[in-house]
Amino acid sequence: MQDIHSPSVSSDTSSQLITSHIAHASHVSADTHRASVVSLTNRRAALESELDALADILATHGATMDTPLVSRDGYPRADIDVAQVRFTRTRIIMLRNDLKTISSQIEEALFAFHAANSAVTATASKSSPPTTPPIAIPTVPFAVVDTVADNSPASLAGLLPGDRILSFADIHAGNHDRLAALARTVQKSENIELHILLLRHFDNTSARAEIHATLTPRRGWGGQGLLGCRVLPL
Template identity: 40%
Template structure:
C-alpha cells in the first residue's frame, strides 16, 4: 500500500492545526531550484533557515518533550524537517555554483572592458600646414602656416596616417562636415574645427597644403 503525498500533507496540516502551530513553519518547496536566480536562491535560503529548528514543534515552552504529541506525529514532523533540510542542502549547493558563475562573468566582463579600452593616440606632430589661402576653409578654421598637426578627426595620428593618405581619404568623405584637428602652434596644443568645402573661390576643398614631417 502506498501513501499519497496529498494524504501526508493533509495529515500534517491537521496535526499542525491541532497543535496550534503554523503549518507554514514547514513550507513545501514545489519549485525547480535550478531555475532561480542568485538573489532568489538567497531569499529561499534565508526563509528555510527560519524553519529548520526541528525541535521547535516537538518541545514544550520549558524545553521538555510535549506530552500531547504521539510518536506518529513526531515522525511526521521529522519527515517534513528532513525534506526541508535536503532542500536546504540543494539550495546551498546551487548558491555556491551560481556565485562561482557570477564571479566568473564579472571577471570576464572586466577583462573584456580592459581589452576594449582604446589606446590613447600619441600626440606627436606628423604633418605641417603650408600656404594657407586667404578666406579658404583652412583660413576660416584658424589654421596658420607652420601649424603642426598631431591628431586629425580624433583617430588619425603619427602611427596610422599612411603618408597622409588617411587624411586625404577622410577629407574626401567629409565634405561640408566639420573635422576636429589638434595642432601644435608655438609648442602649445590647440583644437580647431576644419570644414572641407568646394563653396569658396579658390582651389581644393581645404585651401592649404599639408606635408608630412
C-alpha cells in the first residue's frame, strides 16, 4: 500500500523544480535590472543633450560658468544679458547634480544586473539559451594615457602612463569619435564621478590586468585642464 505521507515527487525531480524556479526568478530579476540600465542611460543621454544646449546658450552670450557678471565697480555688466546667464548657469548646476545622481544609479543598476545574470548562469542548464541579452563589456582599448600630472584628478584616481582605456563613462572603442566624445563627456562632467575601465600592462612581464577607477574632473587642482593627464588615441 502506498504511504500517503510519503512525497509524491522524487527528491531529484523536486531539486530540479527548485533549481528551475530559482533560475526563472533570476532571469526575471536580470531582465528588470537590464531595463533599468537602459532607462537610466536614456535619461542620462537626455540630460547631456540639454547640457549641450545650455552650454551653447552661454556661448552665444559670450559667457561661461566662470565669467564675471559685474563690472569692477560692482555693477551688472551692460554687455551681457545677466539675467539669462544666471538662469542658464542655475539650470546647468541642477542638471549636473541630476547627472551625477543618474550616473551613480547606472553603476548600481549595472552591478545588480551582472549579479543577477551570474545567478542565472550558475543555476540554469547549460543546454538552455540565456533569456537575457548580455550587456557588452568593452574589451578593446581605444586610447592610452600618455602623461599624468602630480596631484591631478587623474593621479588621484590612480591612472598611470601607459594605461590603456577600455571605457570612459559610457565611451568605448565603438563610439569615441576620435576622442571627441571623451572630451565632451569630460566638459559636461565637472565635479561628477566617472567610472573608467583600464587595461594595465606590467613592466618586463606579459602580465596585464583590468583596473576599475573612479575619476572626478575638476578645476583648481593646480594645473591645466579638468583631468591633469594627456590621452592619445590608439
